[in-house]
Amino acid sequence: MPTQHRFDQIRAQAKRLAEVDLQSMLQADPARAGDFALRAGPVYASFARQGYDRAALDALFDQLEAVDGTRRLHALFEGEMVNPTEARPALHTALRGGLSNATVAREAHAQAEAARLRMRELIAALAAGDVTDIVSVGIGGSDLGPRLAVDALSGPVPGRFRVHFLSNVDGAAAQRTLAGLDPKRTAVLLISKSFGTQETLLNGAILRQWLGDDSRLYAITTNAARAASAFAIPAERILPMWDWVGGRYSLWSAVGLPIALAIGPDAFDELLAGAAEMDAHVLGAAPRENLAAWHALTAVWNVSARGLATQAVMPYDERLKLLSNYLQQLVMESLGKSVHLDGTPVDVQTVPVWWGGVGTDSQHSFFQALHQGTQIVPVDFIGVAQGDDPYTENHHALLSNLFGQAEALANGQANDDPHRAYAGGRPSTMILLDSLTPRSLGSLLALYEHSVYLQAVLWDINPFDQFGVELGKQVANRLLPAVKGESEAGDPVTRALLAEARR
Incomplete structure (x- = not known):
């Protein structure tokens, strides 16, 4: 109908x-x-x-x-293919609780628990060293959720780590973020599901050069191979993301590492427990x-x-x-x-x-x-x-x-x-x-x-899909050579704007 x-x-x-x-x-x-x-x-x-x-x-x-709303809620929790355009489930609820007995949901929950254990180990290792500041580099779902939670839950006195966020490709943002930080006492997290996000890769390159030492560079991604090849990050410093979690639903995963660093892993577990409590209410x-x-x-x-x-x-x-x-x-x-x-x-x-x-x-x-x-x-x-x-x-x-x-x-x-x-x-x-x-x-x-x-x-x-964000980025990539003065591209209005920008 x-x-x-x-x-x-x-x-x-x-x-x-x-x-x-x-x-x-x-x-x-x-x-x-x-x-x-x-x-x-x-x-x-x-x-x-x-x-x-x-x-x-x-x-x-x-x-x-x-519309059979109750059954559709169960479909979400049980890992059915609720994202048909990408042929995927959406299992963000499995990141924070084991409410479903469906095999796919149980497996996802087990992977999430294993990732949280690795997060604790990484935090303990950083806490045992000289690092005082963390710069989290990501954009969209790799930034907004962690940034909100850190801002909301950090107390008036900083914890063991001060966490800073860098998302915008504008170089002024990187300049301001790094002002006052000591590269020898800073670790950098690169958060990108595909590890192909332009803003994150460009800012990551700035941070890598600024650090001068790749040993304090970490990644959270589904594409460990690209993180290793592009930034020489070894497997032990890469935490997983999964295709069955969209970026805007991912703060409950290893994407939440900046949260756990800022407020502590026990408090991060409480954040997940609160979400699981709401999950149980909504499901039941x-x-x-x-x-x-x-x-x-x-x-x-x-x-x-x-x-x-x-x-x-x-x-x-x-x-x-x-x-x-x-x-x-x-x-x-x-x-x-x-x-x-x-x-x-x-x-x-x-x-x-x-x-x-x-x-x-x-x-x-x-x-x-x-x-x-x-x-x-x-x-x-x-x-x-x-x-x-x-x-x-x-x-x-x-x-x-x-x-x-x-x-x-x-x-x-x-x-x-x-x-x-x-x-x-x-x-x-x-x-x-x-x-x-x-x-x-x-x-x-x-x-x-x-x-x-x-x-x-x-x-x-x-x-759960977001194809609408892609076209503008594709056009921007086509225009990049023209912005650099290496070619001519764009419609008549864009060409006029490029001419004005070059004056």
């Missing part, structure tokens, strides 16, 4: 509710605040301020049942009690039924300031597709544009548009209930702003002066972590992973 017809029921519900304001729904259903909220381990989420009522929610869960909970199902259905409701084109994520914790960057890749690279699994065109809106920033800073920049702009932007607010810094009054102010912004967006405020009126009716989801720990962060990130997968199931698209 074409997607547009499969979504007729929830679109009819959205049309019915188009003139029903959110405040009325909240007032008409006193039990809504409790009934539209769920907890899974250290994560609590309230969907009470989303623009659906119970009848619309029933239609959404009917849609999930129609009935749809109506399933946090990932609620989150996915809410996302589909807002974009495919209501036509809302963007989604904001607003963490109210400075340590989570990189979360929006991480989720941009996880969600938009996974769901930025315009054809179904069978190659036919998608005929509904799928992924919105994800963006965001950290509260309270963002309140003083773009929140004006959220409150009074013409576009309605759903928001995922993310807060931490218990702060662990000594500044209690600051934490109280942070939480009051978190809760106050969500309430103001939902309820608005009338005023005879139209310039001072707030329409309200702006939907949001509130996600609260008990505290910010490796366990709670692991659970939060796994929640988003499973939500993305279920959205893909609902839209009948593949969330």
Whole structure:
């Protein structure tokens, strides 16, 4: 059945509710605040301020049942070929837990455990030496997840190693990263699934020359042969990646070595345990009690039924300031597709544009548009209930702003002066972590992973390939000789731009 017809029921519900304001729904259903909220381990989420009522929610869960969402979740965990365009499973859940008895999943879990043992050995060896700083070189999924986790979970005082990240091919980034570092006390990790990523290879060459000693050069890759030939890295300093894990799902693997170096291997194991806890919830909970199902259905409701084109994520914790960057890749690279699994065109809106920033800073920049702009932007607010810094009054102010912004967006405020009126009716989801720990962060990130997968199931698209990133890189490679002045290439606009750049 074409997607547009499969979504007729929830679109009819959205049309019915188009003139029903959110405040009325909240007032008409006193039990809504409790009934539209769920907890899974250290994560609590309230969907009470989303623009659906119970009848619309029933239609959404009917849609999930129609696409056999529960079975499709089991297919993911059991290592079935959920990535048909590349003929692969997607076994990131096996990196952090052994929930499936399927042979392929058990084998993947065993490989992941062996890699973690090697990570511990490598960390111990580095800790026994003179290395104080680590430079992690990677881009995309080889950078965003580890960078987020290190920033979120590192304490106010650095641990045994200070971890730095280099992703951008811009030489200024390398220059700034290396400033103040001692090559004799620095180790370098080159993280690339294929070991053919242009940015990583160019930055790796800079770091290799800067080190002056290949003995502190390490790699995490599926292509050990290329790492050995291009950078002379021996097998004992190469950790594995696998084709059955996409880059944006890989922080749970040896790609997470920078995390383990920054916060310690025991804390890294806690991060994985938190993700495994969410995995167990998502796999075992009935749809109506399933946090990932609620989150996915809410996302589909807002974009495919209501036509809302963007989604904001607003963490109210400075340590989570990189979360929006991480989720941009996880969600938009996974769901930025315009054809179904069978190659036919998608005929509904799928992924919105994800963006965001950290509260309270963002309140003083773009929140004006959220409150009074013409576009309605759903928001995922993310807060931490218990702060662990000594500044209690600051934490109280942070939480009051978190809760106050969500309430103001939902309820608005009338005023005879139209310039001072707030329409309200702006939907949001509130996600609260008990505290910010490796366990709670692991659970939060796994929640988003499973939500993305279920959205893909609902839209009948593949969330595990990313062919859309390739064309621009291919064109860039063709243009490189022209940029160097060695040839002429490009369309008329590009040739004009090249002429301008050479002036």
